[in-house]
Amino acid sequence: MTAIVEATKGNILKAARLINQGKIVAFPTETVYGLGANAFNADAVARIFEVKRRPRFDPLIVHIAHFKSLSQVAETVPKEAEALMERFWPGPLTLVLRKNRGLPDLVTSGLPTVAVRMPSHPVAISLISLADTPIAAPSANPFGSLSPTEAAQVAQGLKYGVDLILDGGPCSVGIESTILKLDGGQAYLLRPGGIPLEDLEKAAGRKIYMRASSIIEAPGSSPTHYAPRTPLLLVKPGQFPRELKGRKLGLLAFSEPHHEESFKAVQVLSPSGDLMEAAKNFFTSLFWLDAQGLDFILAEEPPLKGLGLAIMDRLKKGAKRK
Numbered sequence: 001m002t003a004i005v006e007a008t009k010g011n012i013l014k015a016a017r018l019i020n021q022g023k024i025v026a027f028p029t030e031t032v033y034g035l036g037a038n039a040f041n042a043d044a045v046a047r048i049f050e051v052k053r054r055p056r057f058d059p060l061i062v063h064i065a066h067f068k069s070l071s072q073v074a075e076t077v078p079k080e081a082e083a084l085m086e087r088f089w090p091g092p093l094t095l096v097l098r099k100n101r102g103l104p105d106l107v108t109s110g111l112p113t114v115a116v117r118m119p120s121h122p123v124a125i126s127l128i129s130l131a132d133t134p135i136a137a138p139s140a141n142p143f144g145s146l147s148p149t150e151a152a153q154v155a156q157g158l159k160y161g162v163d164l165i166l167d168g169g170p171c172s173v174g175i176e177s178t179i180l181k182l183d184g185g186q187a188y189l190l191r192p193g194g195i196p197l198e199d200l201e202k203a204a205g206r207k208i209y210m211r212a213s214s215i216i217e218a219p220g221s222s223p224t225h226y227a228p229r230t231p232l233l234l235v236k237p238g239q240f241p242r243e244l245k246g247r248k249l250g251l252l253a254f255s256e257p258h259h260e261e262s263f264k265a266v267q268v269l270s271p272s273g274d275l276m277e278a279a280k281n282f283f284t285s286l287f288w289l290d291a292q293g294l295d296f297i298l299a300e301e302p303p304l305k306g307l308g309l310a311i312m313d314r315l316k317k318g319a320k321r322k
């Protein structure tokens with residue numbers, strides 16, 4: 001089993017040394033826990049794909065701690081991207097830019113572009129700074145399963161192969177970054193996430209179009225993602241499929257649980273209906289429901305605005321069966 005250590009100064013330094021030795025380390029960010037490797041060490045990056053059982057066609061996000069590191073990973077940065085970085089970095093916004101040729105192709109799955117972000121979590125920033133290299137890091141979970149927002153969930157999902165897990169407590173945003181691509185004069189949302197679309201459109205002063213990211217665009221590769229082991233069903237608030245009566249059911253309610261008596265286990269994402277609180281609790285609530293030995297988890301659709309869009313995206317993908 002991988003050791004979980006508290007993210008003290010000494011342990012972050014230890015983790016940074018491991019990164020420099022080509023090892024892989026799980027660490028907290030404000031979105032979810034990441035599994036990081038030196039982005040310029042292709043062998044270490046390859047281990048991330050192996051340990052997660054992640055298909056090699058699914059590119060990683062590169063994390064930087066300083067604006068000056070951007071040129072190491074990206075070749076050109078359009079003015080508009082620069083303005084968005086100034087507004088939203090450090091924070092849960094990932095930008096897809098032209099890749100620097102020096103970055104191993106494995107990181108970007110052979111794409112000519114690279115996804116980059118600057119996390120706002122102090123442990124992440126300190127780890128990247130001490131390692132003094134951009135860190136390629138996907139979420140620290142087996143491919144396709146729930147994303148970890150606590151260190152113990154990392155250890156539960158990835159029992160072997162991770163060299164160290166830094167525990168920095170629960171993640172404050174709780175849902176992955178928003179991914180934005182500027183392409184041919186247009187702006188595309190590749191993944192809804194921790195920065196609401198409305199905020200991005202306001203800052204960019206233009207409409208942002210929805211477009212599934214490269215992996216989803218690839219024919220025949222629409223994997224289940226963010227999925228608990230228990231089958232997940234998406235329902236409208238208050239809806240209860242009669243045919244499930246008598247089964248062991250769990251409910252993931254947004255704010256107000258309906259038909260509570262029909263469920264063995266209930267989680268409410270935000271009693272006051274606050275979408276930021278709902279996002280923060282989302283994965284942990286699903287982890288908990290998934291451990292209750294249920295036949296089905298029913299998840300109520302959140303309102304489709306603000307972070308509700310990102311929650312709904314995870315629910316839809318989690319509800320797809322393999």
Ligand code: AMP
Nearest residue numbers: 059060061111113114115138139213214
């Ligand atoms: P994860 O790190 O697990 O949150 O996943 C990162 C996601 O970022 C991938 O699944 C892709 O959808 C997206 N991504 C990474 N790099 C690129 C890129 N160069 N172009 C488009 N999407 C990307």
Ligand code: MG
Nearest residue numbers: 138139140147
């Ligand atoms: Mg992931």
